[in-house]
Amino acid sequence: MQGLLVVVNRAAGTTDDDAVDTALTALRAGADVEVAATGDEAELLEALAARDGRRVVVVGGDGSVHAVVQALVRTGALDPGEPVGIIPRGTGNDLARTLGLPEDPAEAAAVILTGRARPLDLVRDDAGGVVVNAVHLGVGAEAGAEAVRFKERLGTVAFPLGAAVAGLTSSGWPMRVEVDGRVAGGGPGAWTADGTTDVLMVAVCTGRTIGGGAPLAPDALPDDGLAEVVVSTATGPVARAAFATALLTGRHVERDDVSVTRGREVTVTGPPVPLNADGELESDVTARTWHVQPSAWSVLVPDGASGGLSR
Known part of the structure; x- marks a missing residue:
């Protein structure tokens, strides 16, 4: 019988979740299950080091x-030949959305027992960090910080509320954005993110959505060796509101103050700016480079399905 190490974030309060119990019951019907309820990085590292060949299953969202x-x-120990299982139990579950993973805990457990491994790209940065879905700087990161205050009470509604609060006060940052060595911008003769133009948001994505379904990078693919880089200069009050509205349906990519570029390496420099990587917040970032590592890991997805990975 296959051995599974099911990692539950004790700090997120999911250990007593009925949905988690449902998933564990379904997993135990077909595998030898060990549960690791971890509360910090040290406990997580210890649990993974002692897994003794068990397949890792994550209960949680993008942050987990x-x-x-x-x-x-x-x-x-990250190995694309050892696929990770995901039981989506976060607030947004945006990576799971891109991969077409079921939200129902019993169905998600069935994917882990019967699914196939799907190789995925991993975005890594020059500070030792990783990105499994999306990293964004600027107003999106400010929105994430604001949303933290509301998540426990409001769930996914916290994300648009946080965006509204952040959008009232953010006027942009003069960031320089380079994609594969070229400065990002709005096309020939238009604006460029060369450090002299205020930028509202920069996003580097292999997943399609953030914040529980907002299609920030609607054409992104998590397995093509490229990141989708979205840059917005919608810094005026009216432009900010219009950008936020268009983002809800993915129409923001059609705006003149938004550029979408695809590449393997992205560098952002400028004044101190907030950053959000898969929901993990960081303040006062002045320079960061990300590069795409193709097929660096894999996730179990429904067998016989596209897993939401086609354009």
Whole structure:
């Protein structure tokens, strides 16, 4: 019988969740299950080090998957030949959305028992961090910080509320954005993100959505070796509101103050700016480079399905 190590974030309060119990019951019907309820990075590293060949299953959202992948990278144990299972139990579950994973806990457990491995790209940065879905700087990161205050009470509604609060006060940052060595911008003769233009948001994505379904990078693919880079200069009050409205349906990519570029390496420099990587917040970032590592890991997806990975 296959051995599974099911990682539950004790700090997120999911250990007593009825949905988690449902998933564990379904998993135990077909596998030998060990549960690791971890509360910090040290406990997570210890649990992964002692898994003794068990397949890792993450219960949680993008932040939980991010933490597990980061820990596997740091211990040299991330292997695309050893797929990770995901039981979506986060607030947004945006990576699961891109992969077409079921939200129902019993159905998600069935994917882990019968699904196939899907190789995925991993975005890594020059500070030792990883990105499994999306990293964004600027107003999106400010929105994420604001949403933290409302998540426990409001769930996914916290994300648009946080965006509204952040959008009232954010006027942009003069960031320079380079994609594969070229400055990002709005096309020939238009604006460029060369450090002289105020930028509202920069996003580097392999997943399609953030914040529980907002299609920030609607054409992104998590397995093509490229990141979708979205840059917005919608810094005026009216432009900010219009950008936020268009983002809800993915129409923001059609705006003149938005550029979408695809590439393997992205560098952002400028004044101190907030950053959000898979829901993990960081303040006062002045320079960061990300590069795409193709097929660096894999996730179990429904057998016989596209897993939401086609354009």
